[in-house]
Structures are given as structure tokens and as C-alpha cells.
Amino acid sequence: MQTHEIRRRFLDHFVKAGHTEVASASLLLDDPNLLFVNAGMVQFVPYFLGQQTPPYSTATSVQKCVRTLDIENVGITTRHNTFFQMAGNFSFGDYFKREAITHAWALLTSPIDEGGYGFDPERLWVTVYLDDDEARDIWRDEVGIPEERIQRRGMADNYWSMGIPGPCGPCSEIYYDRGPEFGEDGGPEADEDRYLEIWNLVFMQNERGEGTGKDSFEILGPLPKKNIDTGMGVERVAFLLQGVDNVYETDLVRPVIAKAEELSGRTYGRDHEDDVRFRVIADHARTAAMLIADGVNPGNDGRGYVLRRLLRRIVRSAKLLGADRPSMREFVTVVRDTMAPSYPVLETDFDRISTVAVGEETAFLKTLASGSRLFENAASEVKAAGKKVIGGDEAFALHDTYGFPIDLTLEMASEAGLSVDEDGFRTLMAEQRTRAKEDAQARKHAHADLSVYKELVDRGPTEFTGFEELVTESSVLALISNGVRVPTAAAGQDVEIVLDRSPLYAESGGQIADRGTITASGLRVRVNDVQKIAKKLWVHKVTVEQGQITEGDTVLTQVDADWRKGATQGHSGTHMVHAALRQVLGPNAVQAGSLNKPGYLRFDFSWQGALTEAQKQDIEAVTNEAVAANYAVNTFVTDLDKAKSMGAMALFGENYGDEVRVVEIGGPFSMELCGGTHVGSSAQIGQVTLLGEQSVGSGIRRVEAYVGLDSYRHLAKERALLAGLSASLKVPAEEVPARVESLVERLRVAEKQLEATRAKAVLAAAGEFAEKAQRIGAVRLVADAAPAGVSAGDLRTLVGDIRGRLGNDPAVVILLGDVDGKVPFVVAANKAAQELGIRAGELVASFGPKIAGRGGGKADMAQGSGADPSGVQAALDAVRARVAELAGSN
Ligand code: SER
Numbered sequence: 028m029q030t031h032e033i034r035r036r037f038l039d040h041f042v043k044a045g046h047t048e049v050a051s052a053s054l055l056l057d058d059p060n061l062l063f064v065n066a067g068m069v070q071f072v073p074y075f076l077g078q079q080t081p082p083y084s085t086a087t088s089v090q091k092c093v094r095t096l097d098i099e100n101v102g103i104t105t106r107h108n109t110f111f112q113m114a115g116n117f118s119f120g121d122y123f124k125r126e127a128i129t130h131a132w133a134l135l136t137s138p139i140d141e142g143g144y145g146f147d148p149e150r151l152w153v154t155v156y157l158d159d160d161e162a163r164d165i166w167r168d169e170v171g172i173p174e175e176r177i178q179r180r181g182m183a184d185n186y187w188s189m190g191i192p193g194p195c196g197p198c199s200e201i202y203y204d205r206g207p208e209f210g211e212d213g214g215p216e217a218d219e220d221r222y223l224e225i226w227n228l229v230f231m232q233n234e235r236g237e238g239t240g241k242d243s244f245e246i247l248g249p250l251p252k253k254n255i256d257t258g259m260g261v262e263r264v265a266f267l268l269q270g271v272d273n274v275y276e277t278d279l280v281r282p283v284i285a286k287a288e289e290l291s292g293r294t295y296g297r298d299h300e301d302d303v304r305f306r307v308i309a310d311h312a313r314t315a316a317m318l319i320a321d322g323v324n325p326g327n328d329g330r331g332y333v334l335r336r337l338l339r340r341i342v343r344s345a346k347l348l349g350a351d352r353p354s355m356r357e358f359v360t361v362v363r364d365t366m367a368p369s370y371p372v373l374e375t376d377f378d379r380i381s382t383v384a385v386g387e388e389t390a391f392l393k394t395l396a397s398g399s400r401l402f403e404n405a406a407s408e409v410k411a412a413g414k415k416v417i418g419g420d421e422a423f424a425l426h427d428t429y430g431f432p433i434d435l436t437l438e439m440a441s442e443a444g445l446s447v448d449e450d451g452f453r454t455l456m457a458e459q460r461t462r463a464k465e466d467a468q469a470r471k472h473a474h475a476d477l478s479v480y481k482e483l484v485d486r487g488p489t490e491f492t493g494f495e496e497l498v499t500e501s502s503v504l505a506l507i508s509n510g511v512r513v514p515t516a517a518a519g520q521d522v523e524i525v526l527d528r529s530p531l532y533a534e535s536g537g538q539i540a541d542r543g544t545i546t547a548s549g550l551r552v553r554v555n556d557v558q559k560i561a562k563k564l565w566v567h568k569v570t571v572e573q574g575q576i577t578e579g580d581t582v583l584t585q586v587d588a589d590w591r592k593g594a595t596q597g598h599s600g601t602h603m604v605h606a607a608l609r610q611v612l613g614p615n616a617v618q619a620g621s622l623n624k625p626g627y628l629r630f631d632f633s634w635q636g637a638l639t640e641a642q643k644q645d646i647e648a649v650t651n652e653a654v655a656a657n658y659a660v661n662t663f664v665t666d667l668d669k670a671k672s673m674g675a676m677a678l679f680g681e682n683y684g685d686e687v688r689v690v691e692i693g694g695p696f697s698m699e700l701c702g703g704t705h706v707g708s709s710a711q712i713g714q715v716t717l718l719g720e721q722s723v724g725s726g727i728r729r730v731e732a733y734v735g736l737d738s739y740r741h742l743a744k745e746r747a748l749l750a751g752l753s754a755s756l757k758v759p760a761e762e763v764p765a766r767v768e769s770l771v772e773r774l775r776v777a778e779k780q781l782e783a784t785r786a787k788a789v790l791a792a793a794g795e796f797a798e799k800a801q802r803i804g805a806v807r808l809v810a811d812a813a814p815a816g817v818s819a820g821d822l823r824t825l826v827g828d829i830r831g832r833l834g835n836d837p838a839v840v841i842l843l844g845d846v847d848g849k850v851p852f853v854v855a856a857n858k859a860a861q862e863l864g865i866r867a868g869e870l871v872a873s874f875g876p877k878i879a880g881r882g883g884g885k886a887d888m889a890q891g892s893g894a895d896p897s898g899v900q901a902a903l904d905a906v907r908a909r910v911a912e913l914a915g916s917n
Pocket of ligand 1: 067227258
């Protein structure tokens with residue numbers, strides 16, 4: 028049975044039983060404790076907790092989920108996908124254990140031609156929580172499962188919570204026995220590979236508090252109602268019904284493996300290590316595509332880092348399988364083809380998805396290439412020193428800086444006939460993990476400081492009056508100094524002030540905070556910044572300039588009007604640039620962040636590659652034409668669905684409440700969900716001047732612009748610059764470009780001539796060195812200091828040239844340079860010298876230490892650099908002695 032069909036049957040079964048079908052929520056929900064949605068119940072948490080009234084009493088959904096905790100196990104076990112679909116049925120105070128159990132049983136065991144999954148009831152086992160006799164009785168007496176196939180298990184297995192505070196309860200799990208060839212007898216208690224969990228029925232009845240692990244947390248008390256939350260693993264049911272070996276081989280995932288077989292030339296099912304790589308590619312390609320579809324971009328922390336890791340693991344696995352060209356686009360194309368029937372966004376947003384994935388692949392392949400060079404250097408040094416083991420520190424550097432997994436380093440080492448100090452590597456890895464843990468702990472302590480605000484947050488939100496007025500009478504609710512409540516603050520002190528009402532805009536949505544003052548008779552306080560705590564408490568960071576401020580005071584809080592005017596120009600200007608950008612570049616230019624303040628704005632968006640000059644000019648022109656059109660600016664509050672259906676732009680990954688504020692400039696020209704302050708009509712923004720465009724991380728570009736008077740000042744400065752150039756070049760402004768071009772051309776010709784002269788001088792020097800060659804035994808040797816100032820590149824040419832001039836008898840040339848306190852060196856041995864056993868690469872070891880030098884190479888040519896010029900003479904003596912030894916001993 029195809030996976031799409033399994034999903035459909037599930038939903039139909041529960042809709043027929045009166046449930047409302049609810050769409051999957053985004054993988055990103057607004058819970059700082061939850062990186063990704065990891066269970067079907069997550070979108071219903073407020074209903075379980077009684078914080079919101081559900082619009083239905085029973086529901087069913089197939090939720091997309093991502094769990095990346097045990098990413099290292101992907102491909103090794105049979106049952107862990109990082110992306111999976113959880114089919115569930117939910118009751119919010121409606122039915123409880125009996126119906127949850129009988130509904131599940133009916134769907135699993137009804138024959139296929141009656142809409143069920145047709146599982147053989149004899150192969151199903153169930154578990155219940157230790158003392159849950161009620162569930163045991165229903166399974167045994169009403170469903171008819173024999174007592175020996177019902178097992179009781181404790182907290183760790185049969186008591187479900189999200190791992191964080193929230194709803195929880197005992198559960199009952201349904202397992203399928205895959206047969207004795209997959210493990211020992213004895214039910215799920217004995218072997219969870221043979222007995223595969225397919226469905227978890229949670230009797231959601233309590234609220235859990237803080238705690239750790241699956242079984243050590245506090246239970247705060249019962250929920251307002253008894254609820255049901257169930258989760259069936261769609262991928263697991265698919266792998267059983269499709270008769271394949273594991274979750275990576277189902278109809279939706281196996282085609283990616285087939286593509287990887289085609290690209291790598293290797294066959295799945297032959298070699299365990301290769302199979303794991305195939306499965307990693309198939310699993311991760313799907314997860315990555317789904318994450319990008321929901322708005323995640325690769326980054327260095329949080330969700331972005333998870334995505335980056337997944338994409339890089341795909342690239343590495345493909346490389347280890349021997350794929351010799353970029354393959355990401357083909358993998359995500361297969362994901363689209365298999366998954367789009369259930370997730371049409373993969374089709375509609377395919378360009379964006381594949382561009383982001385391929386962008387990361389390209390960047391990582393470059394990193395891998397630099398890493399490979401580092402590896403080769405390390406390998407040749409090890410060989411030059413006559414050793415066989417690459418140090419743990421080198422392997423760690425490759426891992427840490429270039430993302431090389433240890434198995435890649437091991438494989439490359441073994442190809443080069445070397446091994447790796449794995450113990451050393453692991454020690455360094457362990458040290459790094461300890462450091463990371465300590466960092467995380469330190470961060471936790473920093474968070475603890477927020478507790479001072481808790482009581483104030485609980486008291487209720489600050490009322491923001493700044494859309495209607497710039498001056499507001501407020502009362503001082505609290506003063507905080509260095510994280511501690513204080514009753515009063517006097518002139519000269521920097522403190523934080525919490526007010527009941529404030530017209531000052533707190534930094535959010537890219538707009539920085541208003542500046543302003545807080546005054547009362549004899550009191551003057553300057554507001555330097557305003558930040559929101561828990562999204563609703565305005566914390567004013569201030570300097571008391573005059574007088575004294577005390578908790579409970581009534582004060583006048585005032586926005587600096589000029590600042591606010593500039594801030595509205597900056598923020599409205601940002602919306603105009605955003606709209607223009609999408610008009611010019613299309614819908615793939617998705618906002619990734621922004622910042623605006625009086626006179627300046629910047630806007631980040633996902634895009635691959637630099638913008639062309641023409642695109643930049645178009646964006647600037649569209650923006651300024653829309654400014655000049657003096658469009659009306661309207662703001663209104665509506666519900667999220669309505670706003671979206673009007674085409675209002677929302678930020679990916681941002682979570683909005685049910686009520687949202689929409690800012691509309693020029694009707695369809697620009698419509699965005701936004702809580703910021705704006706101009707009354709677009710001409711008030713003034714001139715917008717783009718400053719240029721740059722990359723800020725893989726796949727993200729940034730444009731910056733000046734607005735209003737700052738725009739004018741910028742242009743005036745540029746004009747003055749041009750006037751200055753025109754004066755010093757002594758041509759009218761319009762002739763400046765042609766004049767600069769001709770100057771550059773003349774410079775180029777002059778540099779070429781200079782280069783030719785220098786090359787001649789180097790060649791002449793070659794003749795002189797060759798004449799000075801000493802004879803040591805059978806060998807002609809030039810070992811000398813190079814003329815001062817000869818670059819490392821020229822040194823190589825010079826040494827090659829001298830060697831050429833020494834003829835076919837054994838000849839060795841070594842020159843040590845002197846450039847900026849460093850000693851670049853090149854060693855060459857001709858064929859006849861090599862036949863005597865003299866190798867350029869090996870000679871480095873004889874003199875390198877005298878100049879604190881490192882380097883290496885092959886038998887004919889080696890190079891490197893030393894850090895200690897005072898050792899040049901000693902180095903030359905050492906190499907002469909070594910050549911003498913070698914020449915004499917042959
Ligand atoms: N919430 C439970 C789970 O994730 C059942 O849906 O297993």
C-alpha cells in the first residue's frame with residue numbers, strides 16, 4: 028500500500044467517526060523549547076491545557092514532524108527517520124480510553140478492501156502503563172487480545188510527555204511482531220526491533236512541570252479535562268505494509284536511494300557502510316527539502332544549523348559513495364516527485380528549495396576542497412618525516428574547520444598509505460564537547476537573570492500608545508539596576524524602567540527602539556533603548572540626567588519627534604524596497620531579516636549569487652517611483668487567514684497570533700504583516716538610495732539604503748567626490764571615466780615592462796649561480812641565499828632555471844630567500860641526482876629546523892618557508908653536509 032494511501036485511509040477512518048480533519052501545522056511553531064514540531068499534538072497544546080477552547084471536540088491530522096536528536100543513528104537502525112509523518116486522532120474532553128483503543132484496533136485490523144490496513148491481529152502486541160488496569164481490561168475483554176500479549180511498562184516507556192512542561196499522561200502502545208528472524212521472543216519488553224511500535228495512544232490527563240528525561244519530572248496536577256492524543260508512525264506502517272526491510276525503503280524514500288545508486292555507480296544492499304550512506308542521503312534529502320519549504324535557511328545556530336548539518340551529511344555521504352559531481356539538485360528533485368502529492372509546496376516552491384539546498388552544497392564542496400589541500404599537506408609532511416600516522420590534531424582541525432567526518436579522513440589516509448591517530452582525535456573531540464557544555468551552562472545562568480521580570484510580566488502587558496500619540500502620562504511600575512529591583516534611582520545612574528503605558532516603540536520587527544525622555548517636575552531621564560521582554564513588557568534602558576525617580580511616580584513619557592519621523596521613513600522605506608525587490612527578482616527573493624532606523628535601512632533576503640548592476644538599478648528605480656507616487660499608507664487589524672488571503676507578506680518562521688496588523692502602501696504594491704511605525708503617505712519617505720549589495724552567509728544577500736535627508740547627504744558627498752577627481756585629473760566631470768580608463772591602461776603597460784625587466788634580472792642571476800656551483804663527489808651543488816626581495820614564485824623559477832643550466836650530471840640546487848622576515852626556500856634535484864638517491868623533498872628535513880622551517884614536496888622539487896632568518900648560514904651548511912653524505916655514500 029502506497030504511503031499516500033495509508034495517510035488517506037487514516038483520515039477517512041476518523042472523519043467517518045465524526046472527527047474534523049485538520050491540516051498539518053508548519054514544522055516551525057512558536058515554542059522556544061521546541062526546535063521543530065515533533066508530534067501531532069503540538070499544535071493542539073493550548074486545547075489540552077485548557078488555555079483555548081477548541082473549535083471541535085475531536086480532530087484528526089497527519090502532522091509533519093522532524094526529530095534530529097539521534098541524527099548519528101540514521102541509516103543504522105531500521106526505524107528512525109529524521110522527517111516522518113505522524114497520523115493522529117485527538118479528543119478534547121470528548122471520548123477517552125475505550126474509543127481510542129477500539130478506533131485504532133478497527134483501522135489496523137479491518138481488511139484492506141474495507142478501508143483498513145489488514146494487519147493480522149495475531150501479530151499485534153500492546154503495552155499499558157504499570158497500574159492502568161482500565162486500559163488492560165479494554166484490550167483484553169473488549170478487543171480480545173490475550174493477556175500474554177499485553178505487557179505492563181513503567182514511566183520511561185509508557186508515560187508520555189513532550190519532554191518539556193505541558194500536557195502528559197500514561198499511554199498504551201501497539202506493536203507489530205515482524206517474526207522470529209528479526210529477534211528474540213518475548214514481546215516489546217524483550218526486543219523493539221522485532222516488535223515494532225506503530226501506534227501510541229496517550230491518555231492525556233495531567234500537566235507536567237520541569238524535570239529531565241522521560242521519567243524524572245514533577246506532575247503538577249490533572250488537566251481540566253481528560254483528552255486523547257494518538258500518534259501512528261506513517262512511515263513504519265508503510266514499511267510493514269510494503270514488505271520492505273526498514274523505513275528507508277518505502278515508496279517515498281527508496282527512489283532517492285535509486286538516484287544515489289545511479290549517480291555513484293554503487294549498488295544498495297551490498298555493503299553495510301555504503302547502505303548507511305545511501306539511507307542518510309535518502310532520509311536527509313527529504314528532511315532538508317521539507318525544512319526549507321517551511322522557511323528554514325542554512326545557518327550556524329538553531330534550526331539553520333540542523334539544516335546545514337543535514338545538507339552537509341548528504342554531500343559527504345555522496346562523496347564517500349564515490350559520486351564525483353554535485354548531486355543535490357537531483358536528490359531534491361526526486362523528493363519533490365515522490366512527496367509533492369501530499370505536500371504541494373514542494374512543487375510550487377521548488378526553485379527556492381533547490382536553490383537553497385544546492386547553494387549549501389556548492390559552498391560545502393568548496394570547503395571540502397580546501398580541507399583536502401590541508402589533508403594533502405599534512406600527509407606529505409608525515410611522509411617527508413618518514414612517519415605513517417596523521418596526528419589527531421590534524422584530523423580534529425579537518426573536522427572542526429572543514430567539516431570532515433573522521434571516516435572521510437580515515438578513508439583518505441588509507442588511500443595515501445597512512446593511518447590516523449584516532450585516539451588523539453577522540454580526546455580532542457571530547458574536550459571540545461566539554462567546552463560546549465560549559466558554554467551552554469553559562470548561557471543558562473545568563474537567562475536566570477530574567478527572573479526579575481517574571482512578576483512584572485505576570486502582572487500584564489505594557490500598553491503601547493505610540494501609534495496615536497507621542498507623549499503619554501505613565502506610572503513607574505519598577506526600577507531595575509544590574510538585574511535587581513531598586514526603589515529609586517538618582518542623577519547619573521543607568522537603570523531600567525518599566526512603565527504601565529509608553530508611547531516609545533520597543534525594538535522589534537527590524538525597527539530599532541525610539542529615543543525619548545521621561546520627565547516630571549525636577550526630573551529628566553534620557554531613554555537610550557527600549558526592549559520587549561516576553562513579547563509584552565516594555566523595558567526602558569535609561570540614564571537619569573537630573574533629579575530622582577522612584578517606583579510609583581507619575582511621569583510624562585515622550586518620544587523624540589525627529590527620531591520618530593526618521594524611524595517611520597526608515598521602516599516604510601524598508602517595505603518599499605522589499606516590494607520593489609520582489610517585483611524585480613520575483614517571489615524567490617524571500618525576506619530573511621531587516622533592520623531600520625532613522626535615515627538607514629538594510630534588508631536581507633534569500634538569493635543565490637550577486638545581483639546584476641541592472642537589477643540593482645531597477646530596484647532603486649521601482650522604489651523611488653513608488654515613493655514619488657505618494658501612495659496612501661493604511662494600517663488595519665484583521666485575522667491571520669484573511670491577511671494571508673489578501674496577499675499580505677509574512678515572515679517565514681515568525682509566529683503571529685490570530686489577530687495581525689497589516690500595513691498596506693499603495694494597495695497591492697506593498698502589503699505586509701507589521702507592528703512598526705510608518706509614514707502617512709509614501710512621499711514622506713523621501714529619496715531612497717541603494718548603497719550596494721553583498722553576501723551575508725550562504726544564500727542570503729543584503730541590500731542597504733539611505734532614506735530621506737541622509738539619502739541627500741550621501742549623494743551630495745558623492746558629487747563632491749567626483750568634483751575633486753575632476754579637479755585633480757584636470758578634465759570635466761563627464762570625462763573622468765575615460766581618463767581613469769586610459770590611466771589604468773598605461774599603468775598596465777608599465778607594469779608589464781617592469782615585469783619583463785625583473786624576469787631578465789632573475790635569469791641573469793641564474794647564470795651567476797650556476798657558475799658558482801660546487802662539486803661534491805659526483806654532485807654539482809648550488810646552495811646559497813637568494814638575492815634579497817625575490818618572491819617565493821620567482822624563487823621557484825630561478826631554482827628551476829639554475830638546475831637546467833647545470834646539465835645532465837647529478838645536480839642539486841637550494842636557495843633560501845629573505846622576504847619580510849621569512850625564509851622562503853626551494854630545493855630541486857635533477858634526474859641524475861635522484862638516481863643517486865637524493866630527493867628534494869627529503870633534503871628539507873636536513874636544514875628545515877635551522878630556520879624554524881616547514882615544507883616538503885616530491886623527489887624533484889620541494890618548497891616551504893622558515894620563520895628564523897638568523898639560521899640561514901647554518902641551514903646552508905647543514906644541507907651541504909647532507910648532500911656530501913648522500914653523494915659520498917653512493
Ligand atoms: N504524542 C504522542 C507521540 O508523539 C502520540 O501522538 O508519540
